[in-house]
Amino acid sequence: MAREDAFFQFLLRMGDNTLILGHRVSEWCGHAPVLEEDIALANTALDLIGQTQMWLGLAGEVQGMGKSADDIAFLRDAWDFRNVLLCEVPNGDFGRTLMRQFLFDAWHSIQLGRLMKSSDERVAAIAEKASKEVAYHLERSADTVVGLGDGTEESHRRMQEALDYLWPYVGEMFQSDEADAEMVKAGIAPDPASLREEYDALISRILGDATLTIPESRFAQKGGRTGAMHTEHLGHLLTQMQWLQRAYPGAKW
Amino acid sequence: MSQVTTQPSTTRIWEWLDAVPDPEIPVISLVDLGIIRDVAWEGGTLVVTVTPTYSGCPATSVIAMDIETALRDRGITDLRLKTQISPAWTTDWLTEKGRVKLEEYGIAPPQPAGGPEKCPRCGSKDVTRVSQFGSTPCKAHWRCQDCLEPFDYFKCI
Numbered sequence: 127m128a129r130e131d132a133f134f135q136f137l138l139r140m141g142d143n144t145l146i147l148g149h150r151v152s153e154w155c156g157h158a159p160v161l162e163e164d165i166a167l168a169n170t171a172l173d174l175i176g177q178t179q180m181w182l183g184l185a186g187e188v189q190g191m192g193k194s195a196d197d198i199a200f201l202r203d204a205w206d207f208r209n210v211l212l213c214e215v216p217n218g219d220f221g222r223t224l225m226r227q228f229l230f231d232a233w234h235s236i237q238l239g240r241l242m243k244s245s246d247e248r249v250a251a252i253a254e255k256a257s258k259e260v261a262y263h264l265e266r267s268a269d270t271v272v273g274l275g276d277g278t279e280e281s282h283r284r285m286q287e288a289l290d291y292l293w294p295y296v297g298e299m300f301q302s303d304e305a306d307a308e309m310v311k312a313g314i315a316p317d318p319a320s321l322r323e324e325y326d327a328l329i330s331r332i333l334g335d336a337t338l339t340i341p342e343s344r345f346a347q348k349g350g351r352t353g354a355m356h357t358e359h360l361g362h363l364l365t366q367m368q369w370l371q372r373a374y375p376g377a378k379w
Numbered sequence: 380m381s382q383v384t385t386q387p388s389t390t391r392i393w394e395w396l397d398a399v400p401d402p403e404i405p406v407i408s409l410v411d412l413g414i415i416r417d418v419a420w421e422g423g424t425l426v427v428t429v430t431p432t433y434s435g436c437p438a439t440s441v442i443a444m445d446i447e448t449a450l451r452d453r454g455i456t457d458l459r460l461k462t463q464i465s466p467a468w469t470t471d472w473l474t475e476k477g478r479v480k481l482e483e484y485g486i487a488p489p490q491p492a493g494g495p496e497k498c499p500r501c502g503s504k505d506v507t508r509v510s511q512f513g514s515t516p517c518k519a520h521w522r523c524q525d526c527l528e529p530f531d532y533f534k535c536i
Binding site: 162163165166168169170172173174175176177179180247250251252254255256258259262265266 | 520536
């Protein structure tokens with residue numbers, strides 16, 4: 127795989143993760159259980175969408191076809207998206223949303239930490255900027271997972287169910303392909319598999335504090351980050367997210 | 380609008396920018412906020428380097444427009460805004476004057492300890508966090524246990 131193609135894939139993976147998760151989290155706007163959580167979710171979504179602009183903006187630059195971050199976000203169909211499946215699964219209840227956030231934030235914070243040392247200074251700069259926001263996301267999602275996991279009987283049961291449901295989506299974040307190998311060779315990004323040990327240590331500590339049990343199975347649902355197969359949920363999400371640009375092509379504020 | 384015949388000094392331009400209020404927290408200026416990183420003349424073009432606070436902050440585009448408007452009103456027509464994301468913006472760049480103004484306005488300034496030092500209204504140190512997030516991306520929501528007033532805390536990043 128050519129270096130530029132691999133770089134483009136890598137940037138789509140970063141930007142599509144934040145775009146799709148950002149959209150999912152924004153679906154809570156006006157629906158969260160309490161006002162403070164509503165604001166927190168909306169702010170988290172806003173950070174993720176902001177990071178998307180940087181990743182997809184750079185993707186457009188690297189691709190060299192004159193596409194903006196908006197073009198890439200709004201004018202591709204499901205099979206061109208490169209986010210991990212974890213980001214597109216439906217919100218479920220508040221507990222599942224926060225568990226998904228925690229499982230993603232933990233990976234995201236480790237990944238950005240590594241990317242701050244990227245040989246590409248544009249990647250390093252975006253990672254530096256995003257890592258500050260993500261450290262804050264992780265602090266909140268970890269606290270909430272502990273609060274609800276080690277909470278009432280009802281909240282504990284729901285958090286364990288959320289973890290059991292989401293666990294098969296965790297493995298995909300650590301899978302590597304030839305695009306990743308190319309990024310490692312260029313010193314642009316780490317091998318995804320190399321993040322697993324640090325990730326497991328981090329989530330074991332937090333989920334232990336939350337009195338939750340990590341499932342033993344290492345089976346991983348995959349196909350999102352390669353684009354081979356997304357869940358049926360992504361298409362439904364895109365019908366909402368892309369509606370305006372599809373119905374009124376080229377519409378501007 | 381006055382027509383500029385000689386290039387104003389960068390010191391003068393910093394003063395002008397220090398008069399442009401932040402659109403969300405108008406009590407402090409863009410310079411107080413620490414987002415203006417550089418002002419320089421490149422030939423006849425004035426280049427202003429701006430660092431965004433939070434990547435998704437909706438005020439960012441308004442800020443760019445406010446800078447342009449303020450400088451054009453001073454007669455500067457050849458202007459370029461440059462966005463710089465590294466080094467990433469930090470609340471350490473808030474000016475001392477800005478921190479004082481924030482507190483007078485009722486927003487507790489950022490502290491390295493990660494929480495407000497005291498209630499910006501009554502000065503009590505008995506404060507508690509309501510939410511890690513607040514009305515804008517840069518703030519969190521706190522409450523004073525003595526005067527019972529809720530208040531904004533400028534997050535330390």
